[in-house]
Amino acid sequence: MDRLAIVVPCYNEEEVLKIASKALRDVLDDLIKKEKIAQDSFILFVNDGSKDRTWELIEEEHAAYPVQVKGVKLAGNVGHQFALTAGLITAKDMSDVTVSIDADLQDDVNVIEEMIDKYHAGNDIVYGVRSDRGTDTFFKRATAQGFYKVMNAMGVKTVYNHADFRLMSKRAVEQFSQYTETNLYLRGMMPLIGYQTDSVYYVRKERVAGESKYPLKKMLSLAFNGITSFSIKPISLITTLGVIIIVGCIAAAVYALISYFTGNVVQGWTSLILSIWFIGGVQLLAIGLVGQYIGKIYVEVKHRPRYNIEKVLGE
Ligand code: UDP
Ligand code: MG
Numbered sequence: 270m271d272r273l274a275i276v277v278p279c280y281n282e283e284e285v286l287k288i289a290s291k292a293l294r295d296v297l298d299d300l301i302k303k304e305k306i307a308q309d310s311f312i313l314f315v316n317d318g319s320k321d322r323t324w325e326l327i328e329e330e331h332a333a334y335p336v337q338v339k340g341v342k343l344a345g346n347v348g349h350q351f352a353l354t355a356g357l358i359t360a361k362d363m364s365d366v367t368v369s370i371d372a373d374l375q376d377d378v379n380v381i382e383e384m385i386d387k388y389h390a391g392n393d394i395v396y397g398v399r400s401d402r403g404t405d406t407f408f409k410r411a412t413a414q415g416f417y418k419v420m421n422a423m424g425v426k427t428v429y430n431h432a433d434f435r436l437m438s439k440r441a442v443e444q445f446s447q448y449t450e451t452n453l454y455l456r457g458m459m460p461l462i463g464y465q466t467d468s469v470y471y472v473r474k475e476r477v478a479g480e481s482k483y484p485l486k487k488m489l490s491l492a493f494n495g496i497t498s499f500s501i502k503p504i505s506l507i508t509t510l511g512v513i514i515i516v517g518c519i520a521a522a523v524y525a526l527i528s529y530f531t532g533n534v535v536q537g538w539t540s541l542i543l544s545i546w547f548i549g550g551v552q553l554l555a556i557g558l559v560g561q562y563i564g565k566i567y568v569e570v571k572h573r574p575r576y577n578i579e580k581v582l583g584e
Contacts, residue, residue: 273300273310274364274384276356279327279348282372284478286326293398294337296378305385309347313339314372315356334370339363346435349482350453350491353433359454360384368436370397373479384436384469393441393464395435400470417490423500426460428468432571435459449573452498455493463577490491501564514550521546576580 275293279286293312295376317325329339331341341359343352347419351371360367366388368377376397384395405413413430437445444462458464484492497503525539 270304270307271365271388272307272363273297274360274367275310275312275313275381276318276353276360276367276369277312277372278315278352278369279319279323279372280352281319281321281327281345282479282557283319283321283323285373285476286314286323288477289374290330290334290338292374292378293370294334296381300382300385300542303382305362305364305389309336311337311339313356313360313363314358315341315343315352317343317352318351324326329382348487349433350455353455354453357437357442358446361446365439366436367439367442367491368434370434371432373476375474375475375476376432379517380469380471381436387467387469388436388438390467391465392436392467393438394459394462394466395436396428396431396459396466396468398468398470399430399432401471401472405473413489416495418551419492420457420495420499423496423502425457425495425499427495428455428460431456431468435441438464441462442477442576444577449570450498450571450573452494454495457495457499461573495556501561501567504557504560504564507553507560510553511550511554511557514553518546518550520545536581 270406275297277289282289282508288310297310297312299308301308314327314330316327324340324342330338331340332577341356343355347355357367357369366385368381368384370378370381380397384397387395417429433560441464443460445458446465448458448461454541522543525534525542528534529539
C-alpha cells in the first residue's frame with residue numbers, strides 16, 4: 270500500500286488551519302478504509318513564516334494526531350512556490366506519493382480519491398483542473414485567461430486552469446528536485462518532467478475563511494516570473510523589431526529620396542531622417558543580438574536536467 274503525503278503550504282492561515290486539518294484527515298480516513306492508501310499516510314503542513322498563530326495550531330494538531338499530522342516550519346516567509354517545493358521535497362522521503370493543495374480548501378478535497386485512482390492506473394502526475402470559474406470575480410477570470418494565452422504565445426506549456434492542486438508520484442518529485450533553478454514556476458515545470466499524466470476536474474469554491482494571500486501584486490509577479498523563467502521569446506522580439514525597423518528604413522529611404530529629387534524638402538532633412546531610422550534599427554538589432562547571448566547564458570545557468578529516462582528495457 271502506498272503512503273500518501275498531502276502537502277499544504279500555509280501563510281497566516283490560523284482561521285482555516287483546523288478546518289483544513291479536519292477535512293483532510295477525513296479524506297485520509299476514508300481512503301485508508303477503502304484500502305487505497307497506507308495506514309500511516311499523513312498531512313504535511315508547511316508554515317511559510319506566518320506572523321499569526323498558524324505554527325502553534327500545527328503543533329497542536331500534531332500533538333492530537335501524531336501520525337496523521339506533521340509539520341515543517343520554514344525560518345521565514347519565502348512565498349507559496351518555495352514553501353510548496355520545501356514541502357514536496359521533505360515529503361518525498363517519507364512517502365510514496367504526494368498531493369499538494371492550498372490550505373483554504375478552495376480546491377475540492379473529494380477529488381483526491383480520483384487522483385489516487387489515476388495514480389494507481391499508472392499516472393505519475395495528476396493535475397487538478399478547474400472545470401468552472403464561477404466563484405472567481407470577472408476580473409480574476411479575465412486576467413487568468415489572458416495570462417494563459419500570453420504564456421502559450423510565449424511558448425510555455427501550461428495546463429489550462431490548473432493551479433497547484435496536483436498529485437505527484439515519488440519519482441516525479443524526485444525528478445522535480447533535479448530542477449535546481451531559483452526562479453520557480455511550478456506549473457510550468459511539471460510538463461517538463463514528462464511521464465504519464467492525467468487530469469481530474471472540479472469546481473473551485475470560495476475560501477473557507479480568511480482572505481487571499483495573493484493580492485494583485487503577487488499575482489502579477491507570479492505571471493511575470495512564469496514568462497521570464499521559461500521563455501526567451503521577449504528577447505527574440507527585440508531582434509525582430511530591429512529587423513522590421515531596418516526594413517522600414519529602406520522604405521523611408523525611398524520616400525526621402527523621392528522627396529529630395531522632387532525638391533520640396535528642407536536642406537539636411539533627408540540625411541537626418543535616414544540616420545535616425547537606420548541608427549534606431551541597428552541599435553535594436555544589436556541589443557537583440559546581445560540579448561540572444563544573455564538568453565543562452567540564462568538557460569545554461571538553470572542547470573536543468575537535459576532529459577529524464579523513464580524506463581530502460583533489457584537491463
Ligand atoms: N501561501 C504561502 N505563502 C505565501 C502566500 C500564500 O504559503 O507567501 C499559501 C496560502 O497559505 C495558501 C496558498 O498559498 O495555502 C494559496 O494562497 P491563497 O489561497 O491566498 O491564493 P488564492 O487562492 O487567493 O490565489
Ligand atoms: Mg486560495
